[in-house]
Amino acid sequence: MNVMQNAEGKESSATRSAYVSLREMILTGKLAAGEKLKIEQLRTMLDTGASPVREALSLLTSDMLVERLDQRGFRAAPANLANFQEILGLRCALEDMALRKSIARADSEWEEQLVLVHHRMKRASDQNDIPTFEAAHKAFHMALLSNADSPILIRYCGQLYDLNIRYRYLAAAGTDYRKRDVGAEHDEILDAAVRGDADKASGALINHYRLTGEYLTVPLSEL
Amino acid sequence: MNVMQNAEGKESSATRSAYVSLREMILTGKLAAGEKLKIEQLRTMLDTGASPVREALSLLTSDMLVERLDQRGFRAAPANLANFQEILGLRCALEDMALRKSIARADSEWEEQLVLVHHRMKRASDQNDIPTFEAAHKAFHMALLSNADSPILIRYCGQLYDLNIRYRYLAAAGTDYRKRDVGAEHDEILDAAVRGDADKASGALINHYRLTGEYLTVPLSEL
DNA sequence: TGCGTCAAAAATATCGATATTCATTGACAA
């Protein structure tokens, strides 16, 4: 029936496929914040049944990207400045915590992984390969935290990272990262982390977020 | 069809009803940690259809009370000491943050709410009304944080609170809160919060958790 | 003109049935 088109190595179940697609559409704004999400509409969009769509929406509810309205279906989570700033503040607090734990447990394997992921991100940036960069950027930030040995904390950080993506798209139609030396900021974080300097690394990371936050706050202030 | 048995003011949709029931069963251990959750089994248990059960399990996945296994259904989230300790540590960190924010924005309305909720908890405790106490206890702790004006943070704290409940049941078959003066600890937190003494309140709160943590760690160490 | 009521239309939530996938067992071959 659904079988799963395991073509190039994509998704396995219809539900997961719908989840990934819907998530992408919400993050990039193809499904606007606050928009009503009608099952039938999405069903035809994704060319799948109602059950996978419903279940995918349920899953997105966990990610705070979709809201469930009592008996009246779903809608994309609303976006507003207060929400953006809460996300920013929590990211600073939680990632600071996670990064420090990661560094406290540093080992050579983790450091190597960091360098590798950073390199991939830089390469994608140099080549202006935006989609690859997007993925690599998340991978870099999550790799920084990955050694914290705290799955719930990592989960929360990942959720907040994703929530923030949407605001980047809202603020700049997808192409943010303009000329402000983001690369140098990443380098600084990486260096400090590899050196095991938790204060420096955390400071650089938080500064990175605060700067991004300031960039985004202006265009978002009309929300 | 499902209509919703709005009898005494219970649940409205079959999904929500299933969600509440399953959540209760997992928290109290009626569905054991790590146990495979078969749709058919739960369907008959709850006397409802497969769709609401599936959807409820999806929702519980967000709460980290249920895990989804690739194509092989669901199981109750495993429990182990590391998980318990992570929850404990995160609770201390996140509730500290939330409580301080709450106190920083204190107003008389919030203070009154605190006193009220605390009173209800105490009354339930005096009357040995365990179920009411359980609910009131959560209400008290969430009320402490409720003024933080940070919905995501509150959400996380609530999730962690619930995750912890399960370990209380695992450790003591439901009846914890033995003679250690939990009431006095709560009083201390309340007093400091109402006085606006953030350091004292946060310290008392964290101490409350650490003490509980120590109580539970021993019986849980076999996990 | 404004408002409340009620019926029609749309959308959701749920059920029952079916196709698929996973797990198990037993036979067969090495």
Next chain:
DNA sequence: TTGTCAATGAATATCGATATTTTTGACGCA
């Protein structure tokens, strides 16, 4: 004896259809 593989038996994931709300809009009445 042991390992592989096919057939069988669960269990899941998904579909299509139906019952239940919710929403819309028209109508009548004040």
